[in-house]
Amino acid sequence: MCVASRYVGEEKRALAGVLSIRGAQDEEPPDPQLMRLDNMLLAEGVSGPEKGGGASAVAAAAAAAVGGTGNDNSVEHSDYRAKLTQIRQIYHTELEKYEQACNEFTTHVMNLLREQSRTRPISPKEIERMVSIIHRKFSSIQMQLKQSTCEAVMILRSRFLDARRKRRNFNKQATEILNEYFYSHLSNPYPSEEAKEELAKKCSITVSQVSNWFGNKRIRYKKNIGKFQEEANMYAARTAVNATSASAQGSQANSPSTPNSAGESPRSLY
DNA sequence: TACGATGATTGTAT
């Protein structure tokens, strides 16, 4: 339970994203801002045709963002689509409501003006001005609706696109390979691009996942070396065994209590 | 269910 509360931070992020779009052009030009909102709503399939073409596009993007794991997320897709259609329906009904209210209000004002025209002269220019004022007011309200709809879509998107939600631990073999590289290059645990590609291939993960792994590993190892001492010793011993079995000589007893001694140029991590 | 481990993202400094 309390699942909703855990999403608050993420919603704040999504909201911040939307607000930053608004803030980017805060300089009182209503048209580009409105255009952006309209474009986004159209791209997300909210304001477009009733069929959810945009939804499937976003779902495909989400699937692509998750990466090579070609899992069947049809459940989540339908969940996403359901929520998007819900947003779309709310958006359309609200928009229609505003449209109708605008029309009613203008006719009401027109009637008032017509009534007043019996007691005082009213120029057509004045009427025109009134109408345009009313329309401006209502279009600003519509813009708010579009804004909040965009926010809702952004939140929905972030919920489905955020790869942190789909996190899966790497399999044992992959972490073995990564750890082996890390501890055998402890003096300089910064694999080159080629090395990363090699590791990625061996572990069946992407290069950026390798980069993430090394980034996390470096910082967490540095954070407290004591916690990783055992692991370090284990991998150091393993590589030592491999080396001796490969060369079949060198009878020195090696139990490196300090894994840092393995490298030539220490201190690169500190 | 609480908590540590872990992969991913975000923000900042270089």
Added chain:
DNA sequence: ATACAATCATCGTA
């Protein structure tokens, strides 16, 4: 552009 640091969101386990 890359690394680091902090943080998020989930997983695995006691």
